[in-house]
Amino acid sequence: MNGYVGTPTSRVDGRAKVTGAAKYAGEFTADRLVHGFVVEATIPRGRIAQLDTSEALKVAGVLDVLTHANRPSLADKDDAWKDEVAPEGSPFRPLYDDTIKFNGQPIALVVAEEWATAKFAATLVRIDYEQAEFATDLEAERGGASEMDKPHKPRGDAAGALAAAALRHEADYLIPTEHHNPMELYATTTVWEGDGKLTVYDKTQGVQNVQKFLCGVFDKKPEDIRVLSPYVGGAFGSGLRPQYQVVLATLAALALKRSVRVVLTRQQMYGLGYRPMTIERVALGAKSDGTLDAVTHEAIAVTSRYEDFARNDTGWAEQLYSSPNSSFSHKLVHLDVSTPSDMRAPGAASGVCALECAMDELAVALNLDPIELRLKCYSDRDQSENLPYTSKQLRQCYARGAEAFGWGRRDPAPRSMRDGKELVGWGMATGVWEALQMPVAVRIVLTSNGHAEVSCAASDIGTGTYTIVAQVAADALGLPIENISVRLADSTLPQAPVEGGSWMAASSAHAVLGAAEDIRQELARHAQAMPSSPLAGVDAQDIILAEGTIAKAGERGRAISIADAMRYGKLERIEKQKLNEFPEDKSHARNTHSAVFAEVKVDEELGVIRVTRVVSAVAAGRILNTKTGRSQIMGGVVWGIGMALHEETVMDHRFGRIMNANIAEYHIPVNADVHDIDVIFVDEPDTHINKLGVKGLGEIGIVGVPAAIANAVYHATGKRIRRFPITLDKLLG
Amino acid sequence: MNNFRYSRASDIADAIRLLAPDPGAKLIAGGTNLIDLMKENVERPSRLIDISRLPLREIVETPDGGLRIGALVPNSDLAYHPLIEQRYPLLASAILAGASAQLRNMASVGGNLMQRTRCPYFYDTATPCNKRSLGSGCSAIDGLNRNHAILGTSNSCIATNPSDMSVALAALGALVHIAGPNGERTIALTDFHRLPDDKPHLDTNLGSGEIIIAVELPPHSFARNYSYLKIRDRMSYAFALVSVAAALELEGNAISGARVALGGVAHKPWRSLEAEAALRGQAATPDHFGHAADLLLQGASARSHNGFKIELARRAVVRTLMQATNATPQSQAHKKIA
């Protein structure tokens, strides 16, 4: 099969997006649509003593103000509120009762004929609180951290080995709270279809997850609620769980028996999930020859008081480098904040950042080149399970990345390289992520005119799912890509999990292959049954679909057009639905890897930092689409620049409030902060992982980038900044 | 956002007539600051008086060789106006260091002078702030104050003025023309903004019922030796941590005239005549610039998180004056500090 897969095919939905034809959740409309505006709590913990909506209700055009006191019924069991990816605990229930669990919690929804009316009336809702003692400061509450169930077994005697190590490095690295800030605001348009039936357009990464959740929360039958999310303007993990606006819009639609749209403001989105602030404590012990003898990694992260959100921060240290002794722990501090959520490479972005900074510090202490140190403890087996990888071309990533970057010309001494007033620093780091695959089903409907519609409930959150599904289908069906239409993100379509974890590319591609294979077999049957078929007698396995025909492989002259075969079989359409199948196989570890090289230039007097070059060499199996794939990695690199230098959600712990809840003050990189980014896809044939050898690219792009930059800043300035982001004041001090 | 009345002023007199009797009324020009503040319920005007169509969009030469800039000239038009580019490049540069192209297209000269502080507590009605609600307290003094003032602060407010344009105008010795119920008056830009003292709710000395109608640039334009350097947390589209507008008059390497104004450090653009006087007659060297910076920063004091600004400002002053000396002004388009 070759054709579109592996090429830089342009996005099939690109035109719809740039022309505005692509509609997002907050853009769908309906007859008699009304608008909801959220009123949020302004304290982090306590009770609503009094909630007076009378003034708001007097405003002309206001239809209702929904609160915990007057809302329609909501499920009262945690189970109903637990979505597919909910962590342990008792999920937040908007407008459920009078308790306040975090600042920014929704406590009322004003519904009005016009959005502006609702927004105005929201200012007239009077709330009296009974405030309670609260805590929001991770560093101050660090002592109260509680140990999660240890996900990783210790190896050997890490403490003993550390104490005995010839060289030791131990430090805390602080990753601040960060917010996703997708371009598109969180929005839901719930359309009242009559009779209690609802069509819900929601910004989400998983329509079936939301559908099931809503059915549980509102005690509805599956056929009563349909959820769609045809386009998503970025989500990065923030849309994995159903967000509260989908509950509120649906609640209001049921209360008013009308269609309701709720769009959150940018400020309100800071009340949703976030990358949790985490103290990453890493200790490394080495023998004098530079081999690792001990690794310990302890993560202390924020979570809410009602859910235990924890991700794999520390497992990467365990998996990546060979060390006979290691121990790991993950602790949580429960604070009066909303529950964190997954955010691009959750766990790894933070944990590997700390690990790779620590490895750099160790390399300096050992007087070793940072790549050499990593090669000395390179492991061809996953250290945690002692398993071989389905493929691991990390060595090649180091080599190709170093070559493209010019690493060999690096003078290892800090402050040794300069360019005019700027100190120049070169740093590197390793990146790692997992290559997961999940059950996904796809339906293909082939019509006799040679068009195929491929459909699946999966979302395309901007990553390019529409495009790769079309590519794989076009190749498998032997049709031009223009003849493929893709329908995604409708809960009535074949099953898909939330789009996350970098699993959708491999998972959906193989579901497409499966359905296409069934179509091939059926077409082959018809073709061979035709009178004087040129395919008569050909082994069914040797029959392929190519260029709109059913043909013998290697002998294209022996072919029948799809149209003829279907006419012969009296078929207008062939419809096949298939769940992907990945054989259960615990014999191998599955990961993607990268080597990231960064150049920074730091103004020596002013401390201004610029990331002037990044080379990211990625080994992620077969790349389905080198154009969207490259964009994924570039996006990850840009985000990594932000994580290293800019991003931080700042809270005033006296009020337990976020003080930079807007994108003027919450900084992400702008154009002027981004220079050359070179993405290299290292060849990584993988015949083991799945048929196509595909691993997925969603998260790997960010992992390692912040550390490479931080290490470059050290190389430039001689200063180790372990509290992210690295702002210029930290260099001046 | 609250309900408000809206009137479109037919001329300046009409605007003043509408504004003077109604303390809750607000002028609106580009709306880029006011509307944001209204959305946050920080500004709750009873009436908006739309002045955006008044004929205050001209840039004309004054008899003495300066320029008079109408209060409604968009920031972009001003920055790219040939007379500004050629004769007052310091001003053009400062404007282009601010905000984004889209915002500069909407923002007016008058609105830019009147833009309010970006102190996060000022924006958040759930926290105390003397500027927003006099007497409620200042949350920044013992709170998050990394980007707060180091000069001219008071015990009631430590906010900074966020305007870039004003810093260049201060250095250039601009004048502000004002019209009000009692006729017209003119004040120096450096007297236009106030220090917070015990009235932090007042940003400027503009009286009630008064309107900015123009800004005037004196003839002396420092077109050769100037630079505007803005230090911020990312390379563009962020407010200044510290910014410097510098302009020199040089005879050989000797300074015959100097102007230095700082932004991001006080409730107003910060100038020191003493520092500028100390430079006159001196050679244009980093040492002399450092001395001037010390004078300019005399009395600077830090709170818990903004101490770095004092040294940063000192170094930025030296750098900017060197850029001016070498006639290599900071580019606002390059992704690099010169």
Ligand SMILES: Cc1cc2nc3c(=O)[nH]c(=O)nc-3n(C[C@H](O)[C@H](O)[C@H](O)COP(=O)(O)OP(=O)(O)OC[C@H]3O[C@@H](n4cnc5c(N)ncnc54)[C@H](O)[C@@H]3O)c2cc1C
């Ligand atoms: C995201 C963002 C980033 C920004 N970054 C920067 C930056 O880096 N540097 C910078 O300098 N600025 C920055 N700005 C601020 C921007 O420069 C101001 O918002 C703009 O200059 C205001 O002009 P305007 O005409 O839109 O004012 P408006 O919003 O219309 O008015 C602002 C105030 O001025 C008053 N006013 C307007 N005209 C007059 C007049 N003629 N007489 C008396 N009062 C008047 C209004 O009543 C109101 O109180 C930024 C703004 C935003 C939103």
Ligand code: SF4
């Ligand atoms: S510094 Fe000024 S604006 Fe900021 S909180 Fe204090 S009083 Fe308000």
